[in-house]
Amino acid sequence: xxxxxxxxxxxxxxxxxxxxxxxxxxxxxxxxxxxxxxxxxxxxxxxxxxxxxxxxxxxxxxxxxxxxxxxxxxxxxxxxxxxxxxxxxxxxxxxxxxxxxxxxxxxxxxxxxxxxxxxxxxxxxxxxxxxxxxxxxxxxxxxxxxxxxxxxxxxxxxxxxxxxxxxxxxxxxxxxxxxxxxxxxxxxxxxxxxxxxxxxxxxxxxxxxxxxxxxxxxxxxxxxxxxxxxxxxxxxxxxxxxxxxxxxxxxxxxxxxxxx
Amino acid sequence: xxxxxxxxxxxxxxxxxxxxxxxxxxxxxxxxxxxxxxxxxxxxxxxxxxxxxxxxxxxxxxxxxxxxxxxxxxxxxxxxxxxxxxxxxxxxxxxxxxxxxxxxxxxxxxxxxxxxxxxxxxxxxxxxxxxxxxxxxxxxxxxxxxxxxxxxxxxxxxxxxxxxxxxxxxxxxxxxxxxxxxxxxxxxxxxxxxxxxxxxxxxxxxxxxxxxxxxxxxxxxxxxxxxxxxxxxxxxxxxxxxxxxxxxxxxxxxxxxxxxxxxxxxxxxxxxxxxxxxxxxxxxxxxxxxxxxxxxxxxxxxxxxxxxxxxxxxxxxxxxxxxxxxxxxxxxxxxxxxxxxxxxxxxxxxxxxxxxxxxxxxxxxxxxxxxxxxxxxxxxxxxxxxxxxxxxxxx
Ligand code: SF4
Ligand code: SF4
Ligand code: SF4
Ligand code: SF4
Numbered sequence: 001x002x003x004x005x006x007x008x009x010x011x012x013x014x015x016x017x018x019x020x021x022x023x024x025x026x027x028x029x030x031x032x033x034x035x036x037x038x039x040x041x042x043x044x045x046x047x048x049x050x051x052x053x054x055x056x057x058x059x060x061x062x063x064x065x066x067x068x069x070x071x072x073x074x075x076x077x078x079x080x081x082x083x084x085x086x087x088x089x090x091x092x093x094x095x096x097x098x099x100x101x102x103x104x105x106x107x108x109x110x111x112x113x114x115x116x117x118x119x120x121x122x123x124x125x126x127x128x129x130x131x132x133x134x135x136x137x138x139x140x141x142x143x144x145x146x147x148x149x150x151x152x153x154x155x156x157x158x159x160x161x162x163x164x165x166x167x168x169x170x171x172x173x174x175x176x177x178x179x180x181x182x183x184x185x186x187x188x189x190x191x192x193x194x195x196x197x198x199x200x201x202x203x204x205x206x207x208x209x210x211x212x213x214x215x216x217x218x219x220x221x222x223x224x225x226x227x228x229x230x231x232x233x234x235x236x237x238x239x240x241x242x243x244x245x246x247x248x249x250x251x252x253x254x255x256x257x258x259x260x
Numbered sequence: 261x262x263x264x265x266x267x268x269x270x271x272x273x274x275x276x277x278x279x280x281x282x283x284x285x286x287x288x289x290x291x292x293x294x295x296x297x298x299x300x301x302x303x304x305x306x307x308x309x310x311x312x313x314x315x316x317x318x319x320x321x322x323x324x325x326x327x328x329x330x331x332x333x334x335x336x337x338x339x340x341x342x343x344x345x346x347x348x349x350x351x352x353x354x355x356x357x358x359x360x361x362x363x364x365x366x367x368x369x370x371x372x373x374x375x376x377x378x379x380x381x382x383x384x385x386x387x388x389x390x391x392x393x394x395x396x397x398x399x400x401x402x403x404x405x406x407x408x409x410x411x412x413x414x415x416x417x418x419x420x421x422x423x424x425x426x427x428x429x430x431x432x433x434x435x436x437x438x439x440x441x442x443x444x445x446x447x448x449x450x451x452x453x454x455x456x457x458x459x460x461x462x463x464x465x466x467x468x469x470x471x472x473x474x475x476x477x478x479x480x481x482x483x484x485x486x487x488x489x490x491x492x493x494x495x496x497x498x499x500x501x502x503x504x505x506x507x508x509x510x511x512x513x514x515x516x517x518x519x520x521x522x523x524x525x526x527x528x529x530x531x532x533x534x535x536x537x538x539x540x541x542x543x544x545x546x547x548x549x550x551x552x553x554x555x556x557x558x559x560x561x562x563x564x565x566x567x568x569x570x571x572x573x574x575x576x577x578x579x580x581x582x583x584x585x586x587x588x589x590x591x592x593x594x595x596x597x598x599x600x601x602x603x604x605x606x607x608x609x610x611x612x613x614x615x616x617x618x619x620x621x622x623x624x625x626x627x628x629x630x631x632x633x634x635x636x637x638x639x640x641x642x643x644x645x646x647x648x649x650x651x652x653x654x655x
Contacts, residue, residue, distance in 0.1 A: 157557060
């Protein structure tokens, strides 16, 4: 526990290749934002303020994936200045939707997309932060859950371990009383292999889980994929489409999508 | 349940409630401040929710269930209860999925219970099937016997009024007959209905199971049943029993499971099992929870909460230093061995009532009756193998 006599801990929010959606979750903590600002010095958070305070930082939240040679250097500097480094979101924890390029030749994309490809310096792969520096804690999701973010900050302020789920989205579905789409509507839902945290949001709105919280512990993708193909009649291309989204580059999803 | 000793006369009482007077039953319950909950259609399935009108019941609908599949179909008649059990069970009312147990406003203050017994909801369950009644009695043993009584469950359970319904058809995943829990309701209800649709005029045969049931019935238009009507109602349940194709042989199950921890077939099931926990969460008897302590940013205001959990989640078996059931194999084995084996040591009978929910709502269609058979087969093959090949002992 941090006593009021000590200086307020410094929070910094960093951005790499990402859409800003996860940072926005912090601004989304409307009711709690003042309390956060009261308990922490927000040293760097470009989305909220131009103010900037030098490091070192007690808690760094890192959004986005590593996609350029400059990123590789920058994340190392951030790590050096951060006591605790928490990655937020699917980009930072798995490479994000932009990791779809990892399955293709990035130079071809560059030629197709940019009028002056010669101005573009990029890596051929989009990779998670943990591939480059030590990460203390990963917050999953696309975007992250505001509740989980608050829990991480609260736990940090109170010097305890954050209480986050590692069970399946199915558990959340059952806890909120949603009728299972996989069983009742033959939907290829990724819930059984995806880590909880969203509160089973998509199934509650009658969409199968897209897997945005990424692979859960001890997942069994081969069995689920076999069921999709034999019982729901999915073709390999449809399975690939389902597995290659925000967490396409996470090892279990990647492996399953490459073995169809 | 307002359980009062029943005299013989009440127990024998069989009356007819006409379909057009059915609403009176709900009205009488509502007048007595019950929150009536019962089957209704939601999200493509029959679920249990609050009801005030009989028109909210899924009249004219039925369901088709297979391992991993569920679908609604139209019936040729307007039966109110012409379907099997859906994805939810009554446990969500008596044993809430999430509940705050106590709150503490500051470290110095005494924690306050979040819910006092007198504030617990007063439910009337409409349409409880035989297997579900049995499941409730199994959870009664869990929560209401032994040194620790669960006050949350107790407060709800004591108030509940139960209108049971005899099943008129068996779903493809039902096996209540083989585990002795249905399809006929025999005890534990206030009123029990049998819906007869085939006669020129549809009606309910009503049996009274408690004084509270008797009192309530007095507020509802009814007349004594004729011998013919009693016989017709009996045929309805007999049909359900004869339709049931699934079964589970329970006689030596405990000994079998206790001697088969190392059965190689567990690995085969683990190859298919997702450890998603759906089977345990839909099971009307599973009772496991995890506690959660939460605090606000300052760490001053705290809450102690409880939520459903399952032996299929890793953290559920987390002890000092790690989880004792890291593999899917050990988790699946825990589920079956507890449900069908160690449950007997704890509570004197198996923890399965044969409702088939875990089969229908498993997203990869794993069927415990099939798996038990396959485990037995694997064990038999192993024994046969050792007998015909004595050399295998030499290892
Ligand atoms: S809808 Fe999806 S997440 Fe929900 S229980 Fe079914 S498979 Fe699991
Ligand atoms: S184990 Fe399966 S069939 Fe048995 S009571 Fe539970 S859900 Fe029903
Ligand atoms: S089978 Fe698992 S979830 Fe169900 S009561 Fe036993 S240990 Fe708990
Ligand atoms: S048996 Fe089916 S429902 Fe149960 S954990 Fe395994 S895959 Fe999930």
